Amino acid sequence: MADGLTATLKQYLEDAIGPEYTERLVSAELVGRDFRATRLPVEFGPFRRLCEWTVAWCDEGFSPHLVIPGQTTTADIHWWMRDKARELGLACEFLPGMRINRQGQPFPTNSPKHSILPGDIVTMDAGLAFDLYRSDYQRTAYVLREDETEPPATLRQAYADAIAVRDKCIENMIPGDAGSVVWQRTIDWATSQGYDIMYPAASGRREVITRPQVGVYGHSLGNSTHDIGARTAVHWPVAYGDRVGYPLRANEFYSVELGVVTPIPEWGGRAVFIGIEEDVALTEHGVEFFAPPQNELIVIPS
Secondary structure, eight states: OOSOOOHHHHHHHHHHHHHHHHTTOOOOHHHHHHHHHOOOHHHHHHHHHHHHHHHHHHHHHTSTTTOOTTTOBHHHHHHHHHHHHHHTTOEESSOOEEEEEETTEEOOTTOSSOBOOTTOEEEEEEOEEETTEEOOEEEEEEEOOTTOSSOOHHHHHHHHHHHHHHHHHHHTOOTTSBHHHHHHHHHHHHHHTTOEEOOGGGOTTSSOOOSOEEEEOEEEOSSSSSOSSOEESOOOHHHHTTGGGSBOOTTEEEEEEEEEEEEOGGGTTOEEEEEEEEEEEEETTEEEESSOOOOSOEEEOO
16 A cells, blocks of 8 residues: 555545544555665666766767857757667656856757857756666756866856865765755755855746855655655755655665856856756765766866
8 A cells, every 4th residue: 555545545445444443544655665765785786877877978968079169059969868868778767958057147948049159058957767767967067268278267166166065965964864954954054155045946047146046956866866765955845745854864865966056257246057966875874976976067168
């Protein structure tokens, strides 16, 4: 009864067994959660391979042979990634999302109308499906201008600041602590650093922002992109149900997902959105990345 018991069937069951035994019924939801979310040692290898494939797939999506500034659109990358996944015998767990941020102005996701230009920040959100496993990653690239050999110092610092938030969130991921507790500790630290809180329903991906903000949206994953276990997120029952109250548990897989918005002086104070997402295993000894994490901006030459 861990799955598939509708309200009508529950009423039928209660009518059949009567009030005395109905009072003894206990929800099996958490049994189903723990059975699905707890990972055996044999599962780590296949999931690690899927994550490594995903990161390589994302990296190739930002490669110079694919991205030609002034010509390639985010829609072009989107369709290439779908075709590549199919060619490899894999499936896209969700439609890959590519977004341009041009001097603080976010563009529509996967737009066929906007070519990627020098000076753009491009964020990718993508995941692959293989057998019963699902991955979920974000990667961020900068397109060099003709006279540049590396991203501007302000953008490098913005990315470093986002990594600092990621590392603080990972530090706070302690087995046994509720997802909402991990979220609150991370947000308390972020606000002490001068950040505003960015809530999921008001993401900095879609609007021009001029204030530093942090949003943390971590979640369980493995058999689904957003799986049945704990979420390290704000208490938002309409979206997350009880999952922010679930404890993080060792030997489970999680996405460390967050967004950091940093104003850029040369953009007139308009902000860049940096999306971070890495798939990890939580163990008794801490967090282990399944694939090499992105620690600096990917560079696309002009």
